[in-house]
Amino acid sequence: MRESTIGAVLVLGAAAGFGTIGIFGKLAVAIDLDLATLLPVRFTIATLVVVALAINRSWAFPRSERDWLTTLALGVTYTAMTLFFFVSLRFLTAGIATIVLYTYPTFVVALSATFLGETVTVRKLIALGLATGGIALVVGVGMTDIDPLGVGLALGSAACYAVYTTGSRMLSPSISPRPLMIGILVGTTVSMLVYGVLDGGLALPTGRDEWWIVLGLALVSTVIPHLLFYEGVSRLQASRVGVVSTAEPVVTVVLGVILLGETVTLSVLAGGLLVLCGVLVVQSGETDPGSLPEAPAFTDSDD
Secondary structure, three states, X not given: OOHHHHHHHHHHHXXXXXXXXXXXXXXXXXXXXXXXXXXXXXXXXXXXXXXXXXXXXOOOOOOOHHHHHHHHHHHHHHHHHHHHHHHHOOOOOHHHHHHHHOOHHHHHHHHHHHHOOOOOOHHHHHHHHHHHHHHHHHHHOOHHHOOHHHHHHHHHHHHHHHHHHHHHHHHOOOOOHXXXXXXXXXXXXXXXXXXXXXXXXXXXXXXHHHHHHHHHHHHHHHHHHHHHHHHHHOOOOHHHHHHHHOHHHHHHHHHHHHHHOOOOOHHHHHHXXXXXXXXXXXXXXXXXXXXXXXXOOOOHHHO
């Protein structure tokens, strides 16, 4: 099988794993599992598993103090993104929250133009219009059924995700993916533990249901997709990674319908389709003149 095909399958698997985050989040809401317990324990378990794998397989860690500081900062940003998203699940279905989150490429375009010197092309403006129109369709039709506060929180999550993505791209020429992943997970875990302490104190899950949700988030939604994504990125062009990753909100919507009994209206489907089209347009323009060169494909020797 061609390396690019293997890479596409791995990234698709990662997208499917990430697509379960909203499902586990809604299950946590259903049993009133406190975020101060759910998220710190989730990331602690995930980080311990990844660090153990790194030590066992002799993966590199961030080398310098600068590498540690920058990756830890990205971890804090990822924490903010996660908190915004999980709070939004108290007001939105998993599918709608994920669709709104997936407007993050529109924020990436603005950040990349401002901080990375990328050209805002006609293609990117079209993508921005599609994504914005999609969210307007999702929110504007049947407004009584969709809480605007939840949409605002999900948009805040998208903005944080854009900062995280742009920061990762800025670091990619100097830090290979495995050390980057490890540093970010450590930063996320530390900041989540601080959040847990400030939000009433840390506590372990109680009961089988709570532990299943936490372990599912840690392993199915965090460790496995992160590892699959790294392996896929090393085999696939950056632009194609973004295209394949658009499967994530589709997975969330489908699982929401099957497992949670969520309803999906025609307006939500149409809006979600416009958002995905916007993402696809942005990703297909990654190699346009004026865009950044693709991140290098790192190999084990780079670590």
